[in-house]
Amino acid sequence: MGEVxxxxxxGGGPAGYTAALYAARGDLRPLVIEGFQWGGQxxxxxxxxxxxxxxxxxxxxxxxxxxxxxxxxxxxxxVSDDVTRVDFSERPFKVYVEDDEYLAxxxxxxxxxxxxxxxxxxxxxLQGRGVSYCATCDxxxxxxxxxxxxxxxxxxxxxxTFLAKFASKVTIVHRREDFxxxxxxxxxARANEKIxxxxxxxxxxxxxxxxxxxxxxxxxxxxxxxxxxxPTTGLFAAIGHDPNTKLFLDQLEHDAAGYLVTRPGTTETNxxxxxxxxxVQDHVYxxxxxxxxxxxxxxxxxxxxxxxxxxxxxxxxxxxxPEAEPEPETAQV
Numbered sequence: 001m002g003e004v005x006x007x008x009x010x011g012g013g014p015a016g017y018t019a020a021l022y023a024a025r026g027d028l029r030p031l032v033i034e035g036f037q038w039g040g041q042x043x044x045x046x047x048x049x050x051x052x053x054x055x056x057x058x059x060x061x062x063x064x065x066x067x068x069x070x071x072x073x074x075x076x077x078x079v080s081d082d083v084t085r086v087d088f089s090e091r092p093f094k095v096y097v098e099d100d101e102y103l104a105x106x107x108x109x110x111x112x113x114x115x116x117x118x119x120x121x122x123x124x125x126l127q128g129r130g131v132s133y134c135a136t137c138d139x140x141x142x143x144x145x146x147x148x149x150x151x152x153x154x155x156x157x158x159x160x161t162f163l164a165k166f167a168s169k170v171t172i173v174h175r176r177e178d179f180x181x182x183x184x185x186x187x188x189a190r191a192n193e194k195i196x197x198x199x200x201x202x203x204x205x206x207x208x209x210x211x212x213x214x215x216x217x218x219x220x221x222x223x224x225x226x227x228x229x230x231p232t233t234g235l236f237a238a239i240g241h242d243p244n245t246k247l248f249l250d251q252l253e254h255d256a257a258g259y260l261v262t263r264p265g266t267t268e269t270n271x272x273x274x275x276x277x278x279x280v281q282d283h284v285y286x287x288x289x290x291x292x293x294x295x296x297x298x299x300x301x302x303x304x305x306x307x308x309x310x311x312x313x314x315x316x317x318x319x320x321x322p323e324a325e326p327e328p329e330t331a332q333v
Contacts, residue, residue, distance in 0.1 A: 004092045004103040005031050007302055010083050011110035011244075013040025014288040015278025017067035018295030019108050019302075024074035026303045031104070032071070033079045033097060039064035040112045041133070041279075042288060050137065051288055060128070063288075088251045088271050105309065106273045106302045109252070109260065110295060111244040113279040113286065118150065118237055122206040130214025131206060131235050135159040136287065138234075139166045147234035148173055148217055150203055156238040157185040163236065164194040171230065173198045175222055198230075206235055243280050252276070259283050267298040273309075275301050 007023050009016050012034025023030040037043065042060035049057040058066075072078065079097060087094040092103040115133035117123060123131055132138040135149075139162055147167045149160045152174040160170045172189065177199050179186050189195050201219045204227060208215035216231040243259045245252075253261040253270040260276040262268055267275040277298035278291035 002101065002103055004105060005029060006104065006306055007031070007106045007108065008033065008093070008095050008102055008104035009108045009110060010086075010095065011035065011040075011112060011278070011280070012038030012068065012078070012080075013042065013064070013110060013112045013278060014067065014291040015112070015280075015295035015298070016040075016108070016110035017064070017071050018292040019110060019277055019299040020071035020076040020295075021067075021074060022296050022299035023108075023302065024071055024076040026299065027075075028299075028303060028306065029075060029077070031077050031079065031102060033081065033083050033095065033102070034068075035082050035111075036080065038068070038078075038080060040291075041115065047141065048137070048288070049140065067292075083247060086247055086251070088274055091273070093273065106306055107275070108267075108295075108298045108302060109245075109248060109269075109274065109276045109280055110278045110291075110298070111247075111280050112291070113241040113243040113259075113283070115237065115241050116239045118203055118239075120203070120206060122209050123235070123237070125209045126206050126214050126235075129212060130208065130233060131237070133237050134286070135162045135236055135238070138236075139163050142167050142234045144168050145233040146171070146231065147236060148203075148230065148232045149236045149238050150174075151238035151240075152176065152179040152181060153238075153240065154181045154185045155240065157181045157189040159236055159238040160189050160195050161192060164192050167194065167234075170195045171198055171232070172196070173201055173203060173217075173219065175202050176200065203235070241279070241283065241286065243283070245280060255283075257283060267294060267301050273302075273305055 006028045007030045009032045020030050020032045047057045081097045085096040095102045143166045146169045148171045150173050163170050203217050204220045205218040220227045245258045260281040275298040277294040
């Protein structure tokens with residue numbers, strides 16, 4: 001058996017790097033298997049203006065480099081490759097990168113989620129240059145401009161309604177006449193005078209590749225196959241996200257959408273010693289700052305677990321988390 005590390009972190013993004021920072025400062029010597037495409041969704045994000053500590057904004061890749069460098073400063077080690085298999089059936093846990101086996105007493109899964117894309121080359125070319133997958137992140141860049149939102153579910157209506165606070169016009173493009181969105185969300189979008197609907201249509205191409213920014217979209221009527229161009233400065237794909245959990249579905253508890261399930265108030269999964277942080281277990285907020293926060297939680301949870309296990313090799317595997325101390329009573333004045 002090879003070296004058994006105290007902690008392995010799978011995934012390199014806000015959650016994984018924050019977990020690595022806290023774990024490294026806690027002297028856990030974490031190994032971060034960050035993947036080929038480390039940095040997560042922020043690597044395809046241009047300006048980030050809503051993360052604390054960057055008052056002038058920051059490029060997404062630059063921010064991820066800062067996160068990574070800070071964790072490395074305190075001793076975190078990195079493998080820039082993809083995990084291909086895990087075995088959580090026995091301790092130490094086994095994590096594989098092809099034929100290389102890594103062993104650990106605890107594991108944090110922080111593999112994130114991926115926004116579903118339209119599958120267009122022009123979409124990929126203009127990511128961060130008008131193509132976005134997060135209205136909460138990027139709406140302020142489109143103040144007083146026209147934008148297009150693609151989709152037909154609740155998230156589409158929510159994104160469009162949020163964008164309408166900033167944009168001069170929001171056009172929702174949906175491939176069918178009927179919507180998957182709940183009636184209340186659909187009614188809310190229809191009642192907004194800034195929101196228009198184009199149904200039975202799909203985006204065939206995002207325009208503006210030569211200019212280096214989105215200038216419009218080419219739409220196609222799915223019934224007549226007629227195409228036309230719609231000028232716009234932004235395209236928001238709101239067709240959902242997929243958690244990157246394929247490797248773990250046969251071992252870790254997950255919901256119907258594939259997101260890992262953690263015990264309320266913790267990052268603990270159904271397997272003691274395995275924790276989940278960031279978008280891989282969060283289908284509600286999906287923000288860099290919330291992912292970083294849960295990465296911190298996972299590192300602290302792992303540290304408590306490892307400390308308890310060292311003191312009591314067997315019974316400590318089910319040791320309870322420390323209870324919060326009651327707040328002192330204060331006199332009423």
